Amino acid sequence: MTGRSASLAMNANVTRARAVVPAAHVSTQRRSLWLVVLLAVLALLVAGSIAIGTRDVALEDIWLALSGQVDSIGQAAVSVRIPRTLLAVLAGASLAVAGTIMQGVTRNPLADPGILGVNMGASLAVVVGVVWFNIDSAQAFIWVAIGGAACSAVFVYTIGSLGRGGATPLKLALAGAATSIALSSLVIAFVLGRNDIAGGLRSWQIGGVGGATFERMEHVLPFLAVGFAISLLSARKLNALALGDEMAAGLGERVAWARAAAAFGTVLLCGATTAICGPIGFVGLVVPHLCRLLIGIDHRWLLPFSAITGACLLLLADIVGRIIARPSELDVGIVTAFVGAPFFIWIVRRQRVRDL
Known part of the structure; x- marks a missing residue:
């Protein structure tokens, strides 16, 4: 094939690829x-x-509660539900976007922050921080959780990439499941040694939005905002990655950079959400x-x-x-x-x- 023929074939492939995205x-x-x-x-x-x-x-x-009054028990109950409702909206949106990006980056229909061990990595990091380093500030919880989520994501992807075929969906799912089980066992081991904080940590480990306050959410909002922004800006890159690495590179995408940027947004969303809600x-x-x-x-x-x-x-x-x-x-x-x-x-x- 001449150079001109190869160029024409490449252009034809790129044209077909561009048509696939809205396909x-x-x-x-x-x-x-x-x-x-x-x-x-x-x-x-x-x-x-x-x-x-x-x-x-x-x-x-x-x-009356929506207008700021808390003069009765009913109004006080509603005032507690308002931040809880907002936290449920933010947490649900964060986890759903993170799961969508994970499935797009790995081309794995089973990808999920929980199944791939990202949530449990954030959870273990928080538990270690509480048990060993006595962290108690909301800001510290968030940073520790994000660090744990990042380490877990890198570990699972590395393990899933070993061997023939690279990071296949099945290998990633198995690596994530095994990592999640192992980290969960470590969490239990750390918690069992601290009866003074075991009750609170076990309740947090279930994952929930009860006890939400606007003050607690103020600390997590900047991380979620950055995570959402990075995720939305990665949309076109994810469309290209869906076509395969070679085709994405042919469309001008830097595949490794596109994956890393999208994964960073996911880590921010998962880590921040886990810090305030626990692993859901x-x-x-x-x-x-x-x-x-x-x-x-x-x-x-x-x-x-x-x-x-x-x-x-x-x-x-x-x-x-x-x-x-x-x-x-x-x-x-x-x-x-x-x-x-x-x-x-x-x-x-x-x-x-x-x-x-």
């Missing part, structure tokens, strides 16, 4: 319709989260698949949709946890596990292990 052929009108629907659902769930709890609250108390699983697994069914595979749409859908899912899980265990409540980590575990099994059966 799901989902119209803008349909996407806009689903966006309106999801925003309406989110608004309803926010209202439900504020109104529903272990205590029944009159509508008048809800309006399966949100990042379930939401991306649901959103692809609705609006296709274009990450420029998929990431914002995942954020909204993740917020809806975690809000719904929190509301369900309050209702089914009255007068007590179930943490969202337990509810999402009940939803996510069957979904994980369904994906494995649908994809078939040999195809991963």
Whole structure:
């Protein structure tokens, strides 16, 4: 093949690749319709989260509490639910976006911050910081959790890249699962030796949004904002990576840099969320698949949709946890596990292990 023929063939491949990104052929009108629907659902769930709890609250108390009054027990209950609702929205959006990016970077349908061990890495780092170094500030919790998430992500990707074929989806899933189990065992070992803090750490380990305050969230907001910004800016790069490394390089992308940048955004989102909520699983697994069914595979749409859908899912899980265990409540980590575990099994059966 002459140099001119090779150039023409390359140009043809690039043209075909550019056509693949919007190939799901989902119209803008349909996407806009689903966006309106999801925003309406989110608004309803926010209202439900504020109104529903272990205590029944009159509508008048809800309006007064929203205006800043806390003169009655009902108004005080609503004032506690408001930051809790906001935290559920932020945590659900963060975990869903992180899961979408992980699936895009690794091209692994089973990728999720919990399954790949990122959440558990952040969790172990926090537990070590509390047990060995007596950290107690919110800022320290966040930095330690982000460091633990980063170390765990690098470790899992390194282990999954060993051997023939590099980092295949199946190897990454197995490496992540094994790492998550090992780190979870270490967490238990560290906690058992400290009876004075074991109760609080065990409760945090379940994963939940109870006890949220605006003061606690102030510390985590800058990290989440940077994480969201990096993630959204990585959308075009993720579209290119979906075509394969060689094709992405042919389109002018620096593959290693694109992966590293997107992964950094994921680490920020997972680490910051785990620091304030504890490890919450399966949100990042379930939401991306649901959103692809609705609006296709274009990450420029998929990431914002995942954020909204993740917020809806975690809000719904929190509301369900309050209702089914009255007068007590179930943490969202337990509810999402009940939803996510069957979904994980369904994906494995649908994809078939040999195809991963």
